[in-house]
Amino acid sequence: MTGQVTNARLSFGLYEINIQTGELWKAGFRIKLQGQPFKVLAMLLERPGQVVSREELQERLWGKDTVVDFDHSLGTAINKIREALGDSADNPRFIETLARRGYRFVAPVGVIGPVPESPAEPNQGVASHPLAASDSAYHDEGHLAEGGPRTPGTEAESASVAAAFTASHVDGAVSSTRLSAQMFWASIGLCVLIALALGYYAGSSRTTTVPPHISQITHNGHLAPSVSSMENFAAATTDGVRLYAATIDGGHSVLSSISISGGVVEPINIPAEVASPALGDISPDGSRLLLRDHLSPESEQPLWVVPTTGGSALRVGDVLAHDATFMPDGDGILYANGNDLYLTRLSGQQPVHYASLPGRAFWLRWRPNGTLLRFTILDPVTHTLSLWQITPTNHTPQRILAGFNQLAGECCGVWTANGRHFVFESSKGGSNNLWELSDSSTSHPIRLTDGPLDFECPIAARTGNRIFFMGTDSRSELESVSAGGELIPVKNFLSDAVRVEYSRDGHWVAWTDTQGQLWRARSDGTEKIQITPGTLSAFLARWSPDGSRLAIMAREAGRPWEIYITSANGGNLVPLLHQRQNAADPSWTPDGKFIVFGSTNDEMGKDNANRSLHMVNVASGAMEEIPGSDGLFSPRCSPDGRYIAALSLDQRQVRLYTVATHTWTTLKVPSGADPIWSPDSHYLFLHASLDPAQPIDRVAIPDGHVDEVVRLADSREHDAVDYVFGGLTLDGRPFIRARVFTGNFYSLDVS
Secondary structure, X not given: OOOOOOOEEXXXXXXXXXXXXOEEEEOOEEEOOOHXXXXXXXXXXXOOOOEEEHHHHHHHHHOOOOOOOHHHHHHHHHHHHHHHHOOOOOOOOOXXXXXXXXXXXXXXXXXXXXXXXXXXXXXXOOEOOOOOHHHHHHHHOOOEEOOEEOOOOHHHHHHHHHHHHHHHHHHHHHHHHOOOHHHHHHHHHHHHHHHHHHHHHHHHOOOOOOOOOOEEOOOOOOEOOOEHHHOEOOOOEEOOOEEEEEEEEOOEEEEEEEEOOOOOEEEOOOOOOOOOEEEEEEOOOOOEEEEEEOOOOOOOEEEEEEEOOOOOOEEEEEEEEOEEEEOOOOOEEEEEEOOEEEEEEOOOEEEEEEEEOOOEEEXXXXXXXXXXXXXXXXXXXXXEEEEEEEOOOOOOOEEEOOOOOOOOEEEEEEEOOOOOXXXXXXXXXXXXXXXXXXXXXXXXXXXXXXXXXXXXXEEEOOOOOEEEEEEEEEEEEEEEEOOOOOEEEOOOOOOOEEEEEEOOOXXXXXXXXXXXXXXXXXXXXXXXXXOOOOOEEEEEEEEOOOOOEEEEEEEEOOOOOEEEEEEOOOOOOEEOOOOOOOOEEEEEOOXXXXXXXXXXXXXXXXXXXXXXXXXXXXXXXXXXXXXXXXXXXXXXXXXXXXXXEEEEOOOOOEEXXXXXXXXXXEOOOOOOOOOEEOOOOOEEEEEOOOOOOOEEEEEEOOOOOEEEEEEHHHOOOOOOOEEEEEEEOOOOOEEEEEEEEEEEEEEEEOO
């Protein structure tokens, strides 16, 4: 689309804009945006994906000879647009700033049919953008969407458009130009061909469809999203009146009920035995929830059945599982343990083996009539997700949609109440959207959503074709701890950092950002360069003692976590190990000749690798196991080389290895995550992430005395969702990444 937009409504994500009436809507709610900011937004929407220069904006909206402070006025307008859209200049979802050049609208833009005489509710279909010139008339009439039919009646509508096209042209020809009979019938023939072609196209193409209207349910943004790389799938359910889902308050998970009609969130009184409930399913009658305790990172946990009103809990035998679902009869429970499914019953029965699977199963969902079970398989080595199915009579798993995505990224599907539609998530194309398969089809899915949020956690309503789901829009900020124990936002070049490490001499700093990219710069922010390419996702990096190299924990899509070595000035990333299993947490010895590393814990991928710590010679690749390190991960060498700190796989123990004596001791702390040494090796900082108070503790070494540096759950008046302990400042104060917003629940109707 080029040129000035004057006669169309536009759609991007949850937003619609009516250029003619000057209205901006979000999921059916009008948003105030007036004057010049609206005009600037409209001009950017004319050319999505293209740079609109500052000079163009000035000439068209302010005039060449304007005497106002143009730079200030334009900056104010852009800020007001971002405020209205919930956008950020540092991490733009809609408007990108190009320094000294202009601005670019980066989200996909769709065109909605002609503007009605009176404002309409924003629930019309959205056509894919940009429009082809030859198809614009049909798109603008709302009859065809690019790539598929807009409604079940599209074929008839297309023929009607062609017939109207024929009639208008014939009337004009007879009345004004007196075309010959030959030309007349040629026109008729051409239009019939057009009608047939459009009808065939509309009836046969079903690879994509126009995203349906989306309604917002909640607004506080404190839902617990999925983190598939941590084997954490944020399931939710409904009894028809309420949604049941995990919300996060003060950094810990709370199971809550959410009214569908008003979005009111109320915590459920869950017994203390289920300290951190992870939701699996709801009983077919909607009265009971199936939970497991997700407080520790252990992969298999006890199962519990709790009434939707809370108050009591029933342990499901002695079974341990990482996910489970009710059987259609409401008495049986099908659960996943390791790479197998087992069936047990609440009425009393020893578990029986149900199926062997090619990986770990999550998100088990029966078709309402009980004829088909679909589920997600997570590969802990490649970190890919795929959809599979079995039947009650044939327990041999079959994969579906095997060729849909270059790297498998399909998961978490649900059936609509009538069993005619199966809605699932897919990360196809770099964003997470919802797709739909009709009936028992295993191919040709239809896309239901198209960003800019990531859409996940579909939930089927108890009746009809409505789907509830989560739209995630994670927002966080980096903070440091003041001398008084308060969290202070970091506003400098590190504001987008997650994990930060300074070189031993303090002259350089390296950090991973919220997009998984690794950067390095001088400590004052100058000489900043990007170290990892966009094809790698970096978790953390460690400086060599002399500051010349970086050891990086990162992975390519579809591959395990690996350790790479590279120059501090950038360049080739050389894999340290050559093995097809997850390797994590590199830590240099003081002489720079060796790196100590471990594997991932269960949360980051339960593969079959040996769960112990190893030391590798960087030059030769020779490797040896550290004695007594079975069941440990996350090693950290002290800067003076005297100790190695590590965590137990369940993170309930912090162990200390004395290099000189080859002995291990256990520190007296209740739990630990992300251990970080002080530069003088006198203290070990830890995030006690399993403690509801979320403290950052400082442990004196070797006597083990513990001081609480900050209590994160009380530091922000509970407005943070969760926290990551990301490093230490040059003067030894913790860096904290506080997530303040995750997402909300929405709904749509599958046509």
